[in-house]
Amino acid sequence: MNHLGTVPLETRRLTLRRLTFDDCRTMFDHWAGDPQVTRYLRWNTHRDWTVTAEYLYEVEKCYADPTFYNWGICLQDGTLIGTIGVVRAERAAAEGWQTLPEPLHHTEIWEPGYALGRTWWGHGYATEALKAVLEFWFTRVGGPWLSICHAVENPASGRVIQKNGFLYDHDAVYHKYDGTPVPCRAYYKINAIKEM
Numbered sequence: 001m002n003h004l005g006t007v008p009l010e011t012r013r014l015t016l017r018r019l020t021f022d023d024c025r026t027m028f029d030h031w032a033g034d035p036q037v038t039r040y041l042r043w044n045t046h047r048d049w050t051v052t053a054e055y056l057y058e059v060e061k062c063y064a065d066p067t068f069y070n071w072g073i074c075l076q077d078g079t080l081i082g083t084i085g086v087v088r089a090e091r092a093a094a095e096g097w098q099t100l101p102e103p104l105h106h107t108e109i110w111e112p113g114y115a116l117g118r119t120w121w122g123h124g125y126a127t128e129a130l131k132a133v134l135e136f137w138f139t140r141v142g143g144p145w146l147s148i149c150h151a152v153e154n155p156a157s158g159r160v161i162q163k164n165g166f167l168y169d170h171d172a173v174y175h176k177y178d179g180t181p182v183p184c185r186a187y188y189k190i191n192a193i194k195e196m
């Protein structure tokens with residue numbers, strides 16, 4: 001893979017850019033402080049904006065790493081509405097694949113994740129942002145495939161995944177950072193360009 005780190009991406013309606021420390025109040029107000037947004041995320045709702053500030057302080061340092069992918073999602077007027085990233089998944093995610101071609105079982109597992117402020121749900125923004133990240137991943141980074149999962153109780157994320165052409169593979173359980181188990185559906189998408 002040709003890791004490029006978090007480089008800017010554009011879609012028809014969105015700009016994907018690096019987050020900065022200065023985004024802390026907006027990130028907290030728009031999504032990180034909202035329990036309805038963080039309900040199915042691995043991390044817990046931020047208690048106040050200083051938690052978001054600490055998080056972004058670490059994120060800014062991580063951008064030096066070319067394997068670190070974490071974009072802020074912005075509207076054309078610059079409003080920061082959410083986030084999307086790709087992370088290397090835990091080893092447990094390597095188990096249970098049913099229809100994923102066998103050679104891919106032995107490769108690294110990379111997984112996109114996203115969250116938007118509630119105000120901006122239902123406009124197709126998550127679908128559009130994920131599409132841009134997939135194109136970047138498959139054409140520029142050259143990753144062979146991506147895994148993704150959503151909580152069984154979070155069908156909106158399931159739709160975002162399905163609309164981006166992921167194939168359902170099996171039911172599984174992921175763990176929040178505090179250890180809470182969450183039943184989920186696991187999907188995969190293979191790099192069609194590499195297949196040709």
Ligand SMILES: CC(C)(COP(=O)(O)OP(=O)(O)OC[C@H]1O[C@@H](n2cnc3c(N)ncnc32)[C@H](O)[C@@H]1OP(=O)(O)O)[C@@H](O)C(=O)NCCC(=O)NCCS
Pocket residue numbers: 036037038040041113114115116117120121122123124125126127128149150151154155156157159160
């Ligand atoms: C999941 C999330 C990112 C979706 O963002 P979004 O911009 O609203 O998504 P889109 O508008 O692109 O697509 C949402 C789809 O889900 C559908 N949907 C919404 N609520 C639904 C529900 N309760 N049941 C079934 N489908 C639902 C919408 O109708 C739409 O599908 P359609 O285009 O076929 O009509 C957003 O709800 C969010 O940030 N949730 C909290 C964080 C989160 O759960 N992240 C994912 C972790 S796996």
